[in-house]
Amino acid sequence: MQIYGFESSGKPRGHFLDTFALYASIFSPMIFLYYVYVMYRIGIKGTKTIYWYISIVALLFSLLFSFRQKIQIEDFAPYVVITLPIVIKYFFHTLKVRLPRFRYRHNNLSYIALFLLFVGVVIILFNKPIYLLIKNPGNHFAYKYHFADDIAKKLKDNNINYISTNYKLESRLKFYGIKSGSKYFVTLNKLDSYYLKEPIVILDKKVLDLYILKLNN
Numbered sequence: 001m002q003i004y005g006f007e008s009s010g011k012p013r014g015h016f017l018d019t020f021a022l023y024a025s026i027f028s029p030m031i032f033l034y035y036v037y038v039m040y041r042i043g044i045k046g047t048k049t050i051y052w053y054i055s056i057v058a059l060l061f062s063l064l065f066s067f068r069q070k071i072q073i074e075d076f077a078p079y080v081v082i083t084l085p086i087v088i089k090y091f092f093h094t095l096k097v098r099l100p101r102f103r104y105r106h107n108n109l110s111y112i113a114l115f116l117l118f119v120g121v122v123i124i125l126f127n128k129p130i131y132l133l134i135k136n137p138g139n140h141f142a143y144k145y146h147f148a149d150d151i152a153k154k155l156k157d158n159n160i161n162y163i164s165t166n167y168k169l170e171s172r173l174k175f176y177g178i179k180s181g182s183k184y185f186v187t188l189n190k191l192d193s194y195y196l197k198e199p200i201v202i203l204d205k206k207v208l209d210l211y212i213l214k215l216n217n
Helices: 016-027 029-045 050-066 077-096 104-125 128-132 148-157 167-174
Strands: 162-164 184-187 196-202 205-214
Touching: 016 029, 016 050, 016 077, 029 050, 029 077, 029 104, 050 077, 077 104, 128 205, 148 167, 148 196, 148 205, 162 167
Parallel strands: 162 184
Antiparallel strands: 184 205, 196 205
């Protein structure tokens, strides 16, 4: 954790269930449970490849760290998903060793898994209407990945093209043509005094306020 810069400060808080739910949303619930089963079976009596070792280490460490703190799932998920071809191969192997009349259970499970995967993809692609269903916009699962394009548009509408803000937001805004500068400071945290306050609205619901502070005349 120290070598690769993972944050480990602050008060310990358990996020194991949150991490488990994130993996379930990435894979779809049934596929993730089957994934865990296959990884376990390979670990007990299967042929272990370098891909298996990479994925199992990433999965176990992410779950272990989540007992103490909230992890950034994007740091681990790319390593976890690389064994999906092995899981698919394992599924087809268990299907082929059975006579056709004994495959109905596997076929039904695969249909259910694909349906849930399709539902998950639709929710991920069209997730903004979820803001209308929840009281606190911050509880939206994709909250921290939204708004960069909306913020960039608000800034450009006010002829602001050079700003200073936190590193992550600044990096995302560069994609939309907003560059680093020292004239304006932009934050999503509430300020008592500011130069401009711009609401970010999604489907007629305000989800956050953008505060702009003028640093230099």
